[in-house]
Amino acid sequence: xxxxxxxxxxxxxxxxxxxxxxxxxxxxxxxxxxxxxxxxxxxxxxxxxxxxxxxxxxxxxxxxxxxxxxxxxxxxxxxxxxxxxxxxxxxxxxxxxxxxxxxxxxxxxxxxxxxxxxxxxxxxxxxxxxxxxxxxxxxxxxxxxxxxxxxxxxxxxxxxxxxxxxxxxxxxxxxxxxxxxxxxxxxxxxxxxxxxxxxxxxxxxxxxxxxxxxxxxxxxxxxxxxxxxxxxxxxxxxxxxxxxxxxxxxxxxxxxxxxxxxxxxxxxxxxxxxxxxxxxxxxxxxxxxxxxxxxxxxxxxxxxxxxxxxxxxxxxxxxxxxxxxxxxxxxxxxxxxxxxxxxxxxxxxxxxxxxxxxxxxxxxxxxxxxxxxxxxxxxxxxxxxxxxxxxxxxxxxxxxxxxxxxxxxxxxxxxxxxxxxxxxxxxxxxxxxxxxxxxxxxxxxxxxxxxxxxxxxxxxxxxxxxxxxxxxxxxxxxxxxxxxxxxxxxxxxxxxxxxxxxxxxxxxxxxxxxxxxxxxxxxxxxxxxxxxxxxxxxxxxxxxxxxxxxxxxxxxxxxxxxxxxxxxxxxxxxxxxxxxxxxxxxxxxxxxxxxxxxxxxxxxxxxxxxxxxxxxxxxxxxxxxxxxxxxxxxxxxxxxxxxxxxxxxxxxxxxxxxxxxxxxxxxxxxxxxxxxxxxxxxxxxxxxxxxxxxxxxxxxxxxxxxxxxxxxxxxxxxxxxxxxxxxxxxxxxxxxxxxxxxxxxxxxxxxxxxxxxxxxxxxxxxxxxxxxxxxxxxxxxxxxxxxxxxxxxxxxxxxxxxxxxxxxxxxxxxxxxxxxxxxxxx
Numbered sequence: 001x002x003x004x005x006x007x008x009x010x011x012x013x014x015x016x017x018x019x020x021x022x023x024x025x026x027x028x029x030x031x032x033x034x035x036x037x038x039x040x041x042x043x044x045x046x047x048x049x050x051x052x053x054x055x056x057x058x059x060x061x062x063x064x065x066x067x068x069x070x071x072x073x074x075x076x077x078x079x080x081x082x083x084x085x086x087x088x089x090x091x092x093x094x095x096x097x098x099x100x101x102x103x104x105x106x107x108x109x110x111x112x113x114x115x116x117x118x119x120x121x122x123x124x125x126x127x128x129x130x131x132x133x134x135x136x137x138x139x140x141x142x143x144x145x146x147x148x149x150x151x152x153x154x155x156x157x158x159x160x161x162x163x164x165x166x167x168x169x170x171x172x173x174x175x176x177x178x179x180x181x182x183x184x185x186x187x188x189x190x191x192x193x194x195x196x197x198x199x200x201x202x203x204x205x206x207x208x209x210x211x212x213x214x215x216x217x218x219x220x221x222x223x224x225x226x227x228x229x230x231x232x233x234x235x236x237x238x239x240x241x242x243x244x245x246x247x248x249x250x251x252x253x254x255x256x257x258x259x260x261x262x263x264x265x266x267x268x269x270x271x272x273x274x275x276x277x278x279x280x281x282x283x284x285x286x287x288x289x290x291x292x293x294x295x296x297x298x299x300x301x302x303x304x305x306x307x308x309x310x311x312x313x314x315x316x317x318x319x320x321x322x323x324x325x326x327x328x329x330x331x332x333x334x335x336x337x338x339x340x341x342x343x344x345x346x347x348x349x350x351x352x353x354x355x356x357x358x359x360x361x362x363x364x365x366x367x368x369x370x371x372x373x374x375x376x377x378x379x380x381x382x383x384x385x386x387x388x389x390x391x392x393x394x395x396x397x398x399x400x401x402x403x404x405x406x407x408x409x410x411x412x413x414x415x416x417x418x419x420x421x422x423x424x425x426x427x428x429x430x431x432x433x434x435x436x437x438x439x440x441x442x443x444x445x446x447x448x449x450x451x452x453x454x455x456x457x458x459x460x461x462x463x464x465x466x467x468x469x470x471x472x473x474x475x476x477x478x479x480x481x482x483x484x485x486x487x488x489x490x491x492x493x494x495x496x497x498x499x500x501x502x503x504x505x506x507x508x509x510x511x512x513x514x515x516x517x518x519x520x521x522x523x524x525x526x527x528x529x530x531x532x533x534x535x536x537x538x539x540x541x542x543x544x545x546x547x548x549x550x551x552x553x554x555x556x557x558x559x560x561x562x563x564x565x566x567x568x569x570x571x572x573x574x575x576x577x578x579x580x581x582x583x584x585x586x587x588x589x590x591x592x593x594x595x596x597x598x599x600x601x602x603x604x605x606x607x608x609x610x611x612x613x614x615x616x617x618x619x620x621x622x623x624x625x626x627x628x629x630x631x632x633x634x635x636x637x638x639x640x641x642x643x644x645x646x647x648x649x650x651x652x653x654x655x656x657x658x659x660x661x662x663x664x665x666x667x668x669x670x671x672x673x674x675x676x677x678x679x680x681x682x683x684x685x686x687x688x689x690x691x692x693x694x695x696x697x698x699x700x701x702x703x704x705x706x707x708x709x710x711x712x713x714x715x716x717x718x719x720x721x722x723x724x725x726x727x728x729x730x731x732x733x734x735x736x737x738x739x740x741x742x743x744x745x746x747x748x749x750x751x752x753x754x755x756x757x758x759x760x761x762x763x764x765x766x767x768x769x770x771x772x773x774x775x776x777x778x779x780x781x782x783x784x785x786x787x788x789x790x791x792x793x794x795x796x797x798x799x800x801x802x803x804x805x806x807x808x809x810x811x812x813x814x815x816x817x818x819x820x821x822x823x824x825x826x
Contacts, residue, residue: 031444033099033381034071037321038063038082041105044241044266047084048212049135052104055079059444065189065235066324066376068384070441082106085137099381101321125598126591129501129511129536131546132218132602134160138210140654143696143706145755145774147201149251149819153213153234154195154203159692159708161643161658162217162604163230164685167715168751168785168814172196174685175217176585176606177639177664178229181558181571186233188314188328190372191226193394193429193571197308197334198277204332204368208247208258209273209312211237218587218604219548222499222513222532223437223449228552228583228608236328238316239269249823253277266318273312280305280337291340304338304362324376333367359403366396382441388434394571395428422467429571430458447501449513452494459489459573461628491521491573493555499532509536519555522576528553547588554581557612559628570628577629583608596650601642608637611666613675633675635668637683655695661688681743687713701761708755714748719789721746721806748784749810753777767826773818780816787811 038050046067053060054071056079063069073096080102082090087106094100134157141156154173158165166172172180185192187205195204216224216231224231237260244261256275263270284305291302313329340360372390379385405418435453442448499513515530534548557578559570574580589602612632641662648654664683668675675681691711698704722739757774777783788809795802 031072031074032096033441034073034078034080034096034102035069035099035378035381035441036101036103037067038069038084038104038106039067040087041107042240043243044105044269045211045238047087047106048235049214050082050084050106052080052082055081061441061447064384064439065233066384066386068376068378068439070382070384070439070447072382072441072444074444086139101381103321125600126542126544126593127509127536127538129509129534129546130216130219130221131534131548131589131591132162132216132587132604134215134217136213136215138207138213140696141210141213142207143704143757143759144694145706145708145757145776147776147814148253148817149772149774149821150202150254151207152203153205153207153210154232157213157215157232159656159658159694159710160215160217161645161660161690161692162602162641162662163215164660164687164690164712166685168783168812173230173232175230176604176641177637177662177683177686178583178606178608179558179611180560181556182227182229182554182581184224184227184231186231187330187370188234188236188326188372189374189388189435190328190370190390190392190433191431192330192368192370193392194366194368197310197332198306202308204310204330205234206256206258206273206275206310206312208249208256208275209236209271209314211235218550218585218602218606219534220532220550220552221449221511222497222515222530223451225495225497225515225517225530225552226493226554226556228554228581229606236312236314237271238326239271239314241266241269241316241318245826247823247825249821251821252819253279263315268315268317270316271312271314274310276309277307280307300342302338302340304336304340306334306336308332308334308367322378326372326374326376328370328372328374330368330370333365336362336364338362357403357405359401361401361403362399364398367394369393384439386437388437390431390433390435392431392433393428396426398425399423420467420469424466426460427570428460430460432456445503448498449501450498452496454495455493457489457491457493457573459491459571461489461570461572489521489573489575491519491555493520494518507538509538510534517553517555519574519580521573524576526553526555526574526580528580528582542593544591545589546591548586550585552583552585554583557581557632559612559614559632572628575629578612578632578634579610581608581610581612596648598645598647598649600645602645603640603642605640606638608639610634611637613666613668616675633668633670633673635666635670635673635675637664637666639664639683652699653695653697655693657694658690658692660690662686662690663688676743679742682716684716684744686716686744689713703761704759706757706759709753711752712750714750714784716744717746717748717787718743719746719787719808721789746787746808748787751783752779752781753783754779754781767824770821770823770825772821772823774821776817776819777814778816782810782812783814784810785813 038047038052039045040047048063048065048067050063051060052069052071054073056077057073059071059073061069061071075096078094078096080092082104084106086109088109090104090106136156141153142151144156146152146155157163157173162176164174166174173183174180175183185195192204197204212235214233220231239260241262242265246257246259249256254275254277256273258273260271261269284303287302287304291300310332315327317325338360342358344356370392372388374386374388377385400423403420433453433455435451437451438449440448495515495517497513497515499511502510504510511534513532515532517528519526530551530553532550534546536544536546538544555574557572559572583606585604585606587602587604589600592599612634615631615633639662641660644659645656647656664686665680666683667680669678689712693709696704696706718740720740755776756778757772760771762769788811790807790809791804792807793802793804
């Protein structure tokens, strides 16, 4: 296997040199560079993925993540055309005699109904080299029915083939048999570690702040690295350069506001978004009222709740057509808080009159902080540079304080006794990174990307502090302090990459690249050379076949023993003992366009090495205080499947249908690290069938509706389905012991759900009002969230016999949930 990998990587090195050799022969006619930005004519917001091409030579390009394009065209007549979804096309004819800068401003279309696009494939479904890639327009994202009316990026991506959700309502992503930690989530190019709110039922992305979302689920371009299964590239809005506008939205559990506009017209803009749930504003006083009612004096009190918030800020300054500066900020937190006070006055026969007070204070919070500064510079018309400096922080803190106090009055002799206990728990990740990316157009048929990055990681897995104090009449009678900590782990990660998108001829197009990374930790360095390649063969203008291969490495793991995302899930790095994960993925697909419809079928096989699981019986909450490295085992996994995708792009009725058939298995058979007795078992979220249907219909400018129907095979779980009687070695008594045949030995009932939404638009004098009615789980299907084994005992009075039956209790948490939302755009 090592020999095969070495040969494969050598072939990729050679393949990168072939384009350069072919390019030397392209000097048949002198060529020049046509370059510039493509923007929204009204707001000057850059348009990502806009198409631009010369109708005379059929040479084309798409704008990069900053709206910049580059074309190499020969001398002579040029008919330049540009287009983007929802905008009027642009066309300009001129004679090209030298390098030319053309900044294109596209006007929004007045016939949006006829050009509406749902999830569209980058560089078109048929003609691009990249496969397993989907771009999700935010305007369509907002029309998809959502839980509690909260539009969610991650849940919308779950509706794509190859992407699975976790438990009911969860915003977790399981892509092509991978785990939730194998997804690289980027916000303006900077990684986010925890993208979940409310135990994973909502994601951390506020759709009002987002401009573009792109999902890569296989055959990754060389510029991405660090995860095995997918890349979700989320780009924030830059802000309107000329006008102030925004929107306010009020829903069932949350409210949000978005404002954007110029700071200096035509030069500097901002975009600010804020979202917060207000459920705790309702529950906290209600809980306090109910507690006070339980006592005649009303001396007891309780105040507590849960909320989350997101804050997004982006600043954009244009120094010139060659230089731009961007600043991005994200801050998001979840918090559980409680303050409980209990008072009791009573007469004691031993101590006289006693006044007792007990208090409980809980402060549990977790969240992300991300800040990034980016500088765009056009070094020369065919060479674009982006330099980024970023800081990322994920932290989790849980603090609990219990205070007890007694005042005893025994016939005038007053004594005071008090005791307190404090518990604190901390964990976190802190990253400081620098990165430089370049887009280079050396020849007509070559688009080259290359770059480098350096990241300094600090991991703090767990720090626990306990403080206990007891006192009598102000004098300490007992004190205890303890702090236990997994030592901080410092690591240095470096990345280098180069990729070339080579248009070989009218029929064949190749994207080949290399990604090289190192990870230095515990005085050990792990290097990884990861080749990537995608090839497109154009059979006709409407039909193509694509194939690809990608090697990926991952240096971080998520330790989780829960069915839902909790802040107690720990991010831990590779160490001197825990080695990196790596994966090899192969894919092949066929793509077809027909009269506004896009069709695709893709097959894939993915092999994963050094995947991690907790040992049997081990978890974050286990009483074993050993290092986390002693609680885990490593093995291998593989997945394979077929994905079908069809979508309608134009007209009043739009939408898509996605179906996935897949297998995902795990094997832990290394000596001393066996799970499931060293036998193969299905992965936790191995599901055979996933079917998603998304439809949207626009009646007119005032009314549009949407519907989503989901069906999937049930998730796997490890349950004790049988019991046997054994002997307790301590007291030699007979006891019942649960028997587990194998890991993930039980499959839940199938999952199905129908969601509906209707949006009513009304133009007011100063704003547009949007009133939305959505229904989650319209048919009220009892979808399993968790299944718990239990026993039921019956007694037959005629025979005197007792019968015990093993039963499974299915718990469902989301019935039919109607929601109304008001939104005002100004």
